[in-house]
Amino acid sequence: MKLLIFGGTGKTGRELIKQGLAQGHQITAVVRNPKKLKINNPNLRIVKGDVLLPESIESSFQGQDAALSALGHKRFFIKTTILSRGTKNIISAMNKNGVKRFICITSLGINDSRFKLGLYYTLFTIPIILFFYFLDKSKQEKRIMESDLDWTIVRPAQLTNGKLRTSYRHGIKVGHYVLTKMISRASVAHFMLENLESDRYLHKAVGITN
Ligand SMILES: NC(=O)c1ccc[n+]([C@@H]2O[C@H](COP(=O)([O-])OP(=O)(O)OC[C@H]3O[C@@H](n4cnc5c(N)ncnc54)[C@H](OP(=O)(O)O)[C@@H]3O)[C@@H](O)[C@H]2O)c1
Known part of the structure; x- marks a missing residue:
């Protein structure tokens, strides 16, 4: 498939690219x-773009079969709308x-999780x-859910840099009210790619943990 990936310089995004x-x-x-992004491969095209600048991302969507987002940032203490605004721009370009x-x-802990x-x-x-x-992530999910896209929201537990394990828990009800569950970024990327052509979690927000 032809895939457009956002967040590819991040830890989960890099896994998406490598496994993809x-x-x-x-x-x-x-x-x-x-x-x-130090990955050289004839099947990888790298485009400079910022999701907050719609004109920098729009042309990349032409001819793509799907878009995957592993966007995130570390500006935790500032009220930002990076994820919700960036996702709104992605939806509009799609x-x-x-x-x-x-x-x-997004993450476990958001909205109905x-x-x-x-x-x-x-x-x-x-x-x-x-x-x-989390406020921004909650808005990000709402924008996706209100769209007419064939969307799936993936809500990981606490992320680790552990190895890819192809056996993990996923579903609407996963997660734990007392314990903090984990999942590797590699497994999250694996799950996203596995679901590209599946309608099992179409129009659903799904949790993923070890
Ligand atoms: N850490 C956890 O335990 C945990 C748990 C559940 C869910 N999550 C979520 O999982 C997701 C992935 O996490 P991660 O640790 O793999 O992320 P990460 O390493 O922080 O990567 C975030 C990516 O988003 C990109 N990005 C940020 N703003 C952008 C913009 N305006 N335009 C284009 N790209 C932009 C970054 O690009 P630059 O390289 O240019 O900065 C980077 O590639 C995040 O949404 C995170 O909140 C994390």
Whole structure:
């Protein structure tokens, strides 16, 4: 398939690119700084773009079969709209170019998965450190859910840089109210690619944990 990937210079995005190429997909990675992406492969096209600047991303959608987003940032303590605005721009460009399939990472703990990252996140990390970030992620999910796209939202547990394991839990009800579950970025990328042509989680937000 022809895949457009956002967040490819990040840890999960890089896994998406590496695994996607290994599976034979043709990948276009839209990144702010192409020099950061040190992957050379004839099936990888790197385009400089910023999701907050619609004109920098729009032309990349032409002829794509699907878009995948692993966007994120570390500006936790500032009230930002990077994820919701960036995703709004992605959705608009998809509509303009007739690209329907969209798989986007958010997080367990958002919207109807509230409290599912365990007590530590529920009582400390989310209200104190990630408050604004989660607010933005919640808006990001709403924008996706209100779209006419063939969307799937992937809500990981706490991310690790562990190895790819192809056996993991996924579903609407996964997560834990007390314990903080984990999942490797490699496994999240694997799950996203596995779902490209599946309608099992079409129009659904799905959790993923070890
Ligand atoms: N950490 C956890 O435990 C955890 C748990 C659940 C869910 N998540 C979520 O999982 C997702 C992936 O996490 P990660 O750690 O792999 O992310 P990451 O390493 O922080 O990567 C984020 C990516 O987003 C890109 N990006 C940010 N703003 C952009 C913009 N305006 N235009 C284009 N690209 C932009 C970054 O580009 P640059 O390289 O240019 O900055 C980077 O490639 C995030 O949404 C995160 O919140 C994390």
